[in-house]
Amino acid sequence: MSDRLPGFSTLAVHAGAQPDPTTGARATPIYQTTSFVFNDADHAASLFGLQAFGNIYTRIGNPTNAVLEERVAALEGGTAALAVASGHAAQVVVLQQLLQPGDEFIAARKLYGGSINQFTHAFKSFGWNVVWADPDDIASFERAVTPRTKAIFIESIANPAGSITDIEAISTVARKAGMPLIVDNTLASPYLIRPIDHGADIVVHSLTKFLGGHGNSLGGIIVDAGTFDWSTGGKYPMLSEPRPEYHGIRLQETFGNFAFAIACRVLGLRDLGPALSPFNAFMILTGIETLPLRMQRHCDNAKAVAEFLAGHPAVASVSYAGLPSDKYHQLARKYAPKGAGAVFTFSLKGGYDAGVNLVSKLQLFSHLANVGDTRSLVIHPASTTHSQLDDAAKVKSGAGPDVVRLSIGIEDKEDLIADLEQALGA
Amino acid sequence: MSNNKKRQVMNHDAYPDNYIRGILNSVKSIAMVGASPVNVRPSYFAFKYLAQRGYDMIPVNPGHVGKELLGKPFVASLSDIGRPVDMIDIFRNSSHIMPVVEEALALDPLPKVIWMQLGARDDAAAAKAESVGIKVVMNRCPKIEYGRLSSEISWMGVNSRTLSSKRAPAPTQGMRLSLNRMSVGGGDTAASDRAAKNKTEQS
Numbered sequence: 244m245s246d247r248l249p250g251f252s253t254l255a256v257h258a259g260a261q262p263d264p265t266t267g268a269r270a271t272p273i274y275q276t277t278s279f280v281f282n283d284a285d286h287a288a289s290l291f292g293l294q295a296f297g298n299i300y301t302r303i304g305n306p307t308n309a310v311l312e313e314r315v316a317a318l319e320g321g322t323a324a325l326a327v328a329s330g331h332a333a334q335v336v337v338l339q340q341l342l343q344p345g346d347e348f349i350a351a352r353k354l355y356g357g358s359i360n361q362f363t364h365a366f367k368s369f370g371w372n373v374v375w376a377d378p379d380d381i382a383s384f385e386r387a388v389t390p391r392t393k394a395i396f397i398e399s400i401a402n403p404a405g406s407i408t409d410i411e412a413i414s415t416v417a418r419k420a421g422m423p424l425i426v427d428n429t430l431a432s433p434y435l436i437r438p439i440d441h442g443a444d445i446v447v448h449s450l451t452k453f454l455g456g457h458g459n460s461l462g463g464i465i466v467d468a469g470t471f472d473w474s475t476g477g478k479y480p481m482l483s484e485p486r487p488e489y490h491g492i493r494l495q496e497t498f499g500n501f502a503f504a505i506a507c508r509v510l511g512l513r514d515l516g517p518a519l520s521p522f523n524a525f526m527i528l529t530g531i532e533t534l535p536l537r538m539q540r541h542c543d544n545a546k547a548v549a550e551f552l553a554g555h556p557a558v559a560s561v562s563y564a565g566l567p568s569d570k571y572h573q574l575a576r577k578y579a580p581k582g583a584g585a586v587f588t589f590s591l592k593g594g595y596d597a598g599v600n601l602v603s604k605l606q607l608f609s610h611l612a613n614v615g616d617t618r619s620l621v622i623h624p625a626s627t628t629h630s631q632l633d634d635a636a637k638v639k640s641g642a643g644p645d646v647v648r649l650s651i652g653i654e655d656k657e658d659l660i661a662d663l664e665q666a667l668g669a
Numbered sequence: 670m671s672n673n674k675k676r677q678v679m680n681h682d683a684y685p686d687n688y689i690r691g692i693l694n695s696v697k698s699i700a701m702v703g704a705s706p707v708n709v710r711p712s713y714f715a716f717k718y719l720a721q722r723g724y725d726m727i728p729v730n731p732g733h734v735g736k737e738l739l740g741k742p743f744v745a746s747l748s749d750i751g752r753p754v755d756m757i758d759i760f761r762n763s764s765h766i767m768p769v770v771e772e773a774l775a776l777d778p779l780p781k782v783i784w785m786q787l788g789a790r791d792d793a794a795a796a797k798a799e800s801v802g803i804k805v806v807m808n809r810c811p812k813i814e815y816g817r818l819s820s821e822i823s824w825m826g827v828n829s830r831t832l833s834s835k836r837a838p839a840p841t842q843g844m845r846l847s848l849n850r851m852s853v854g855g856g857d858t859a860a861s862d863r864a865a866k867n868k869t870e871q872s
């Protein structure tokens with residue numbers, strides 16, 4: 244039993260999974276059941292009181308989902324994880340543990356349009372107030388801190404333009420202000436960037452994208468880095484104070500460096516209810532087994548396509564951090580040396596109309612509102628994912644009217660380039 | 670353990686799994702100082718779990734002498750146990766550790782292990798115990814470590830940092846579980862260990 248260190252690809256295949264105790268099944272079974280029998284009354288009471296490890300009801304936990312949770316926690320270098328129904332559900336559950344009505348959180352302005360929308364409108368109705376900061380101006384995060392600020396939220400590689408965020412610099416601001424840094428690592432996946440290594444306290448994912456990777460299942464996950472001390476100053480009562488719904492348990496005291504993941508499960512998922520279907524967990528787990536292979540191919544293809552576009556006369560500009568001329572190239576070399584991801588934008592000299600024309604002519608690229616599929620995808624963010632933002636906010640988040648977003652798949656890159664060439668040509 | 674000068678200095682910021690595994694595989698009796706009969710206290714959780722996994726548990730708490738914890742009579746102090754114990758598990762704040770360690774060092778025979786609960790750490794007390802060959806664990810929970818090394822804790826989405834391609838029996842009540850899975854530093858929680866270390870240094 245030496246403490247040897249297996250690599251990322253080994254963890255992607257093995258972490259969290261082992262042969263099924265009852266049948267010996269080697270692939271992780273889909274435990275498609277709502278509930279689990281108790282041995283006796285004491286066992287039931289122990290489980291409900293969080294005293295014993297085990298399963299009760301699939302809204303609180305499920306053995307298939309648990310394999311997914313441990314696997315992503317291992318890949319991210321976290322202490323524990325909680326799988327939920329979608330990336331958006333992960334964001335709600337995380338912030339529910341941190342914010343009381345009237346509290347604030349700071350978010351980077353460059354985010355997935357749906358997150359900007361969720362923070363601006365849905366969360367406002369919960370009394371959680373978002374304050375925007377500019378990830379290209381670290382001081383803007385510092386300036387945004389007030390006594391009511393409870394967390395900072397950023398994307399590692401930001402949707403839609405694939406810009407790279409300086410996680411370490413922002414984590415320094417968070418640490419100084421005594422609040423956790425939450426990083427949405429959806430577009431990078433832990434294969435490219437492990438935010439915890441750079442100071443993140445909580446990592447969230449839309450598993451719907453590269454982790455699942457095949458465009459077939461929605462899912463989300465929350466990873467606890469085990470780095471934040473929730474006990475200081477009573478600022479995070481969900482973790483530090485006795486919980487009435489559990490007869491006075493204090494979660495940090497009881498669960499130590501994975502208390503945040505437990506809070507998300509027993510106070511968030513249990514009560515808000517966005518449980519992940521075990522079938523989706525199975526599909527996503529299968530996807531994760533090939534994450535390192537797929538992600539490298541995604542990045543290599545994306546770089547080739549970005550280079551092609553940068554040299555095309557109809558293209559005004561390409562925003563891809565993998566290109567040496569890109570504003571974010573130095574950050575990409577530091578944070579994502581294996582590749583700058585596979586989601587990026589470019590703009591056409593012909594503006595909005597040329598964008599619409601391009602999308603209609605493409606034959607391999609699918610026009611749809613998703614990223615991180617094996618298939619290559621294309622969308623015009625200004626009229627879709629970012630359509631609820633006003634014009635100024637569209638430009639600020641990298642989704643101006645002339646901008647087209649690509650998510651590069653794992654096809655042969657020559658075919659992707661040929662498809663773009665014919666669509667741009669005529 | 671007479672050759673304690675040659676003993677490696679234990680790094681109490683990050684224990685190798687082998688060290689913890691060795692302890693949990695070898696000790697049989699555990700005296701829990703500060704065991705609480707209140708069923709939402711962490712000490713109660715740990716006491717109940719370790720008893721269910723087959724350890725011979727002894728609750729030590731002067732405030733509850735005359736009562737029982739899950740069928741085991743409370744004793745007032747370590748010296749009242751009246752038989753050898755392998756491990757002392759201390760459920761007290763860092764500031765109350767030293768007197769318990771001193772009491773443990775007066776036992777004959779000495780315990781093999783002194784374990785301080787999650788959140789508790791006293792480096793001076795640890796050094797004192799280690800100087801007479803006692804193994805020390807600080808700021809950890811034996812329930813969590815047992816659950817982690819057996820991977821039973823994986824039911825809660827916790828990163829066990831272990832792998833196995835072997836088929837293990839489904840855990841039932843009272844069953845001792847194998848702790849001999851492969852450890853994976855690759856699924857590390859170095860970040861969490863580092864944060865704990867920074868916290869200790871600040872306080």
Ligand SMILES: Cc1ncc(COP(=O)(O)O)c(C=O)c1O
Pocket residue numbers: 328329330331332355357358398402427429430448449450451452461462463613614
């Ligand atoms: C970066 C990012 N975060 C979060 C989400 C939301 O995830 P879901 O659609 O799984 O709720 C998305 C979806 O596009 C995304 O791209």
